[in-house]
Amino acid sequence: MPTSKPIGLRQWIWRAFVRSALIPLVLVETALIAIYLLTNNAIRDAQVEHLRETALNDLQAAVSLESRLISEQLSQVSSLTQLYRNLTAQALQGVAPGQVPELALSDEGVRYSPSDDGGAAVFYSNATAPERHDLQKIARLxxxxxxxxxxxxxxxxxxxxxxxxxxxxxxxxxxxFTLDQYPADMDIPKYNFYYLADAKHNLSRGVVWTDVYLDPAGHGWMMSATAPVYRGDFLEGVVGIDITVSGILEQIGQVQVPWGGYAMLVSDDLSIMALPEPGEADFGLAELTEHSYLDAIRREVFKPEDFQLDRRPETAELAAAISGASSGVQQVMLGSRPQLVAWTTVAQTGWHLLAVVDEAAVFRQTNALASRYQQIGYLLIAGLVLFYIGFFALMWLRARQLSGALLTPIAGISRMLGEIGVGRWQPQPAESQIRELDEMCRHTQDIGSRLAYSESERWEAQRRLELVLESATESLWEYDMPNHRLRIRGGMGTRFGLPSGQLSDSEFRRRIHPDDLPQALAQIERVSRGLQQRYEAEYRFADTQGHYHWLLSRGRVLEHDPDTGVAKILAGTHVDIDALKRVEEELRAATLQAQAASEAKGRLLSGISHELRTPLNAILGFAQLMRMDCDDESQSEAAEYLDEILLASRHLNQLLGEILEWSSLQNEPAQLELQAVDVCKLMRECAELVSLEVQQRGLHLQLQLPDEPLQVLAEPRRLRQVLLNLLSNAMKYNVPDGHISLRTETSPGHVRLLVEDTGLGIEPAQQAQVFEPFQRLGRENSMIQGTGIGLSLCLEFARLMNGQLGLHSEPGVGSRFWIELPRLAPAALQ
Known part of the structure; x- marks a missing residue:
């Protein structure tokens, strides 16, 4: 629990005066002034709030008025668009004049008006072939x-x-000059002013306003009032009247926003459509940004994402408010200043007209009135403060006189405690005329007497504890790490002939066996770097005769550097562990004996397997002879029994053979004679050997070999055995009508032979057990025969040929086993 900072007696007396006399008086006066201030504040706040509401209503009214004006102007544009649409439809259906205007045809197949004759421009894209251009349509329009x-x-x-x-x-x-502005292959129906007017987007066939976009004709940012022109139910085309953003800006700039504000226009999807220059600074945007028209005419370019109010962090809340209400006022931080934004919706298009005003300008007069009220309150408080400063000065002088009478005896008691702290248990008592302080002096003398007795008891207990520790360990030690000094207490000094008192760490380390010294130094290094707080090391330590004895040294950090946190003092014990080391040696010998017993077991297993193979071969031979005599249909049942005996005998014979081979590898790994092996030839031989069984099982074998010669360093017979084993597993664990692939992958130093199948696959948790002997991953009781030794033999053979064996498998997809062997470079083959 934290305690407050101690204070002097004079301060304590002064605080007592303040709490008992001055604070109640101040509270009474403060309550009276607070009543006045609260009443005054209530009146002031009511007046200020009324002025604020009036200002906001004025701002909202100004925006609503301008919104109606803009709506009327846009309504006029919409009416003109409808008029233009109706007259266009009539012109297209009327009689064409006899004379077709003179137009030019470019090399790219574009028909256009080459010069300005005071009329409109004509552009017929080569999206329609020149011979199909409707010249009568041009004449009508x-x-x-x-x-x-x-x-x-x-x-x-x-x-x-x-x-x-x-x-x-x-x-x-x-x-x-349209030929310079439009691309020759411009596909007009793909532009927004066209597809926004089609039947999908405009069921009512009325006037539709587009979003702000970059005009392909070069007029900059604009928006269009578009209307479809139908011939029956066929969309003949789209008429439109373009309004540039610069024109809207001129209209917006004429909006009279009070308090020096400005107006801006936002679309129904909250995209800024028109923004005057003051708004560009507040929003950090450039309304008419530079843009390459060579790019713009080939695609529609709309306002960038920065112009979306709901995409900007500072205007996200404003965007949500505009979406939720057709009009309102909200505070927004723009240009590092609080701004008030009032908005209303333009009824004609659903756009939003916003008025942005600096909040400080709106409430300048209101804040001035509020400040005047505050100044009156501050003057009252200042007068009260001056009065109490004088009164507090008088009380402070009285406190100094009282504290002086108490400080002398208290200082004497403090002196007595200081002498007791340095071991002078019976100090000279201080004199005091105050009964309570005089009793404190006597109690201080009693405390000194008791501490003297306790110190003598502590010294005796410490001496006994050191005797117990010295009897349980070889020694106690302290290591001064910055000074590289070691202090040892106990019997170790006498036993090993070490100097009494302190010795350098280099003297001590010379006695440690050279093989054990790096490990002990590494532990010290980790402690010195602050990576661990405890030290533990085992090492052999030489006595005066040069004989080594095993010691266990344990310790921990007792003291750190307060600035860097680096360990300074490390302390611990030495324990003689010679007896334990002898026990470890005996255990090691017992382990070797167990290993020898395991080898004997392997030899026994090998002998038993050899003994079983002799009668098994006899059973297999006689069963084959009997099966040859059972061709008659009347002996079909006996033939089936003999087939089962032959199948079981072959399986058991294979099991014994693999056990013998595996046992021989465990007892004494074979010394293979590695030589250059033609991988392609060997893989073709393996494919031919299993081709008949692949067909009998209804599977498909695919052999993928490189065209160039490919050789590895291996033992041919063992490599063939590995590939046949992998192919056998791919056949046994495949699915009906499955596929088997035999192929290679090469790298600069190795060749990988892969066997892939589309079989059952292996669960990820079981893949680590695949290469363990006698491990069939739960398929021991299935109809698929196997011993569980084949893959472990393949792994041993791969290692003996300086290679690797691995797999990748997915349940339900299949498995891929591979053996990777060193590749022989062409120079090594010569």
Whole structure:
């Protein structure tokens, strides 16, 4: 439990005065002032809140008014779009004029208007073959160019008018050189102003506003009011009136936002559509960013993700509020300043008009009024503080006089305790005229007498403890690590002829056996680096005659450097473990005897297997002779019994053979004669040997061999035995109509021979047991015959040929076993 910092007597008396007299007086005065301040604050807060609500209502009203104005302007554009759509539909269905306008045809198959004759521009993409260009359609739409010119001239928001057809024909006013702006293969129905007007996106066939996009014609960021033109139920094309963002910015810039704010326009999907220059600084955006039109005309480019309010951390809450309400006001941090954002929804398009105002500007007058009220309260508090400063000074002088009368006897008692602390148990008593302090002096003398008695008892107990430790160990030791000094107490010094007192660590280490010294030094190093707190090492230590004795040294860190945490003092004991080491040696000898018994067991197993093979061969031979005499159909039952005897005999014969081979490898590993082996030839031989059994089992064998010669260093007979064993397992554990693959993989220094199957597979938890002898992974009672020794023999042969044996298996998919052997380079074969 933490305790407070001790204070002086003078401070304590002063605090007593404060708590008993001054604080109650201050509380009374404070309560009176608090009542006044609370009443004043309540009135002030009510007035400030009323002013704030009035300011916010004014801001919201300004935004609503401007929203209605913009909505009316956009409504006019929508009406003009409907008019233009209706007249376009009539023109397309009317009688074409006799004269077809003069157009140019580019080498790429694009038909276009080569010069400005005061009308619209024509662009017919090569997405439609030149011979299929509808020239009558061009002639009909020429009649609408006066209307297009009039609409563009009379409405400042309108940037351009256009008609785009299903066959990639573009009729747009004002004129510009379309061949430079549009790609020759422009597929118009793939652009947003087209597909937003189709039957899927516009069932009502009305006017649809697009998102803000980068105009392929080069007018910058814009949005379009589009409407479909149908011929019956066929979408003939789309008309549109473009409004540039620069035009919207001019309209937004004219919005009169109070308190020096600005307005901005946001789409229904919360993307910033129009942002004036002050907003660019607050949002860290550039409204008309530089963009390559060579890229833009080949794909639609919309506003970047930075323009999405819901994607920006500082405006995420504002975006959620706008989505949840058609109008409102919310505080947002923009440009490292608190801003008030009021919004309302434009009814015509579902867009949102936002007014952004610096909160400090809105509430400047309100905050000034609140500050004036606060100043009055501060003046009252200042007067109270000045009064109590004078009163506290008077009380502080009185406290100094009282504390002076108490400090002299208390200092005398402190002196007595200091003398007791350094071992002078009977100090000179201090004089005091205060009864309580005089009693403290007498108690201090009694404490000194008791400490003297306790110190003598502690010294005796310590001496006894050291005697017990010295009788249980060879010695006690302390190691001063920074100074490399070692202090040893106990019988070790006498027994090993070590100097009394302290000795250097180098003197001590010279007595340690050279083979054991690195391990002991490594332990010291780990302790010195702070990696461990305990030290333990076993080593042989030489006596004066040069005879070594086993010692167990154990210790722990007693003292650290407070700054670096590095160990300074390491202390512990030495214990004689010669007897234990003799027991270990005896155990080691017993282990060797057990190993010899195991080898004898192996030899016995080998002998028994040899003895069993002789009668087994006789049984197998007689069974084969009897089977040859049972060709008559009347003896079919006897033939079946003989087949079972032959099958069991062969299986048992194979088991005995593998046991003998495995036992011989365990007792004395074979010395294989390694030589160059042609891998391709050997694998073809193995494939031929198992081909008949593969067909009988209804399986498919695939042999994949490289064209170039490939040789490894191995023993041919053992390598063939390994491959046949792996192929046998692939056949036995495969599925009906399964596949077996025999192939190779090469690397600069090795060749890997692989046998793959599409069989049952092996569970991951069982794969570690595959190469253990007599281990069949739970298939001992299945119809699949086996001994569980084959893979362990293959593993031994692979090791004897300086190779590796491994597997990869997935249950239900199959298994892949491989043997990897050293590859012989062409130079080594010559």
């Amino acid at each position: 020429r009649q609408l160019e006066p209307l297009m010119k009039e609409i563009e001239a009379r409405n400042p928001l309108v940037a351009s008018l256009y008609f785009n057809s299903w066959d990639s024909f573009n009729h747009i006013y004002p004129w510009f």
